[in-house]
Amino acid sequence: MNYADAERVQAVMAKLGYTLTQREEEADVIGIIACSVRQKAIDKVYSKIAKWNKWKNKKNLITFVSGCVLPDDRMKFLKLFDLVFDMKELASFPAMLSQYGVTTPVSNSSIVNSEEMSEVARPATVAEKLALAGAKPLSKVAAPPETWDVTPIYNSEFEAFIPIQNGCNKFCTFCAVPYTRGREISRPSEDIIEEVAALIERGYKSITLLGQNVNSYGLDKKGAELSFAALLDKLGEIADNSGHEVWIYFTSPHPKDMTRDVIEAIARRRSLAKQIHLPVQSGDDKVLIRMNRKHSMARYREVVGWIRDLLPGASLFTDIIVGFSGESDEQFQNTRAAIREFEYNMAYIAMYSPRPGAASFAWQDDIPHAVKKERYAVLTGDLEKVALAYTRKMKGETVRMLVRAKDRKDGYLTGHTEGKIIVRFLSEDESLIGQFVDVRIESVRPFSAEGAVVKEVVEA
């Protein structure tokens, strides 16, 4: 989500004449799209701004922070950063910069006439702010404008991340997102369809629909918007009929709002990737209650049952927290059982750490770090076993993969299958990056495989 947000911030800055630099020392304006899910990420923000503020003694530098920021951190950031804004206020970012007294490359340019300069300096209305940010005209934007009303600069030519939903109504006790991102809100389906269709036409190979609760899409509109299943089906239909090969993913769904018709749509449409990321967080009903997850293991089992029935061979990813407040050994054993039962291909396992702003912050963090570490290791071992059972079946098979990057160190090209299993092969041919290729698998590990290209596919 933050990646997609950053692409939109980049687009707004490009409109003002700024260019992206990979070296922070060179920047005139530098900012952070923050993430409040873990304290570690917020600690990094404080470390960065301390460094940047020292640089201000030697150079002109404007700093900003946006993204997922808790109220307490926001108050502190106001003293440290020049600009602090919500992503919903992105359309006003140019106005904030100009009111801050910044002459942007555009406003400083000799080719800009005085009338345009005055517009840059004094955008008075929402419509003017939207125009200045490169966003859609007000008539096409639901008020207040959302981040997704800004057309992004895509940093990749073959994979894109498309926000379709923002916010969270679930109030999981370990998470602060409802307090930083606000309530669930869905982007208009016509905008999503337009953006995705354009990307497919441009030859994008991997498109990921994003949202904190992506499959809660449409629920906030109470029947006045497509359901998530209907949206997926529509996008799948467009992709299937486009003549282009594309894999469409979504992340992250919540088990509570997952419906069978979502899985049916994925089964029906070739372009909807057969890979599901379904966070379980714990395999124990009591822990799920304490986490306020709003689903039981029976419900989760039902959803996985649909996936196994309708999408045989699909890969299944999850998120798990070990050592949550009060987690007994018996409850942890239930999470181990869940790993074995659901045969995940990947689990993003995190040791619980209380997050200020989340409800569980007030509870005792009563599982010693050593126990969390041990549970983490045990769970990782369990995961490796079930994941390896899946990748072993790939050995000797030819799989289709999207080449994403070159590993500079050892000469491999890497990418992933439709099921997001990492695959690599030896090749010097960097033109394959961004292409689908068929690879015969020669060796496997729990979460990855290695092989050789058997056929290179050149898109028509």
Next chain:
Amino acid sequence: MQTRSFNLHTIIEKRVLTQAAFILRMERKGIEFVAGQHIQVGPPNGIHTREYSIYSSPEDDYIEILVRQVDDGLVSPALNKLGVGDSVVINDAVGYFTIAEELIKDAKFLFIASGTGISPFHSFVKSYPGLDYKLLHGVRYANETYERDDYEAGRYLACTSQDKEGDFHGRVTDYLSKNPVSPDTLCYLCGNCDMIHDAFDILEAQGLRPENLFTEVYF
């Protein structure tokens, strides 16, 4: 439909129930909700808000919450300082601790609450006349039964753990252990997490299916 952000709502009534508990009645100002949902509420000039189950019914032209002041809390002490004519910030109602419409007429319900966890049940009872329910309310003392007269005679049962002035002396879990629940009952549990965990175990052992146990943890 447009999702709202936080809006100011004027307090139109404050009912003090105990030294620590009180009810705030605020202007409704178009907030739509289903009984059992919650809102985020906070003082108008603060940066913190907290979730409160709605105590009133969707039929009422106001919105009420039941608050117990937590002395080192970020929100409840500030709310307690407010009075009629002051404002609070509120945003849209959300939540899933609701009763499916098709169950309202025919199902048999057991509501189990601890402390201010009685709020959603008050809303259920006020919203659905004729509901077949029994309400177990776990409190420390009998003066914490809040507005028990709002419930039909014989349906409300106070379990008091610290005095013998309630209908049953002991915790709700003690009551449940001594009074098994029929397996065809739909049980809704709201309040303290430990109470919910213990009651969940007891009800499961008595043959209730987990899918018939609905929970809302207060934190």
